[in-house]
Amino acid sequence: MTFVKFNQAPAVKSFGGLVEDIFNHNGFSRFLKDDVHTNDFYGAYPPVNITENKEGYQVDLLVPGLAKEDFKINLENKVLTISAEKAAETKDENQKQLRREFSFRSFKRSFTLNEQVDAEKIQAKYENGILKLQLAKKEKVQDAAKAIVVE
Known part of the structure; x- marks a missing residue:
């Protein structure tokens, strides 16, 4: 019988800690560079x-x-x-695009x-x-x- 060992869950961070990680440790810029600005975004x-x-x-x-x-x-x-x-x-000049999530x-x-x-x-x-x-x-x-x- 094989047992699967699960790693202990990481410590929970406060919202402020998450924001600090994103903005101060290149998390946000890495997200933009790695995910949004690539040709593979949205597959x-x-x-x-x-x-x-x-x-x-x-x-x-x-x-x-x-x-x-x-x-x-x-x-x-x-x-x-x-x-x-x-x-x-084609765009209809009589309509204003309020939101566009797919293309x-x-x-x-x-x-x-x-x-x-x-x-x-x-x-x-x-x-x-x-x-x-x-x-x-x-x-x-x-x-x-x-x-x-x-x-």
Whole structure:
């Protein structure tokens, strides 16, 4: 039987101590530099789930807010590339933007396929914000039974 050892919880800091840590120990500037000002803020790459069964593989990308026409899916030299680009929304001069928390970004993800994938049978479907790709496995061709005569 294996036991998991948990570390003791750190001492609780007061609000003033937290504020001091953030502003005096480069916590705030590190947050801005490491999280907000990078290309990966809010995820430049959509999350992906890949599953396998005996018929093939399923690749699911979480990409809400796009239309199926926004996607480009290419296969070249066993590299499957999935990308999307959405045109910027036009602003209505009669409306004032009070808050904007989401935007649409372009992305590009590539996956190297193994020899088992049948490139001719790849299918894609977009529904409910999830791009679903079915990658069928090649059928294993077995040699026909052959009787060998001993001479």
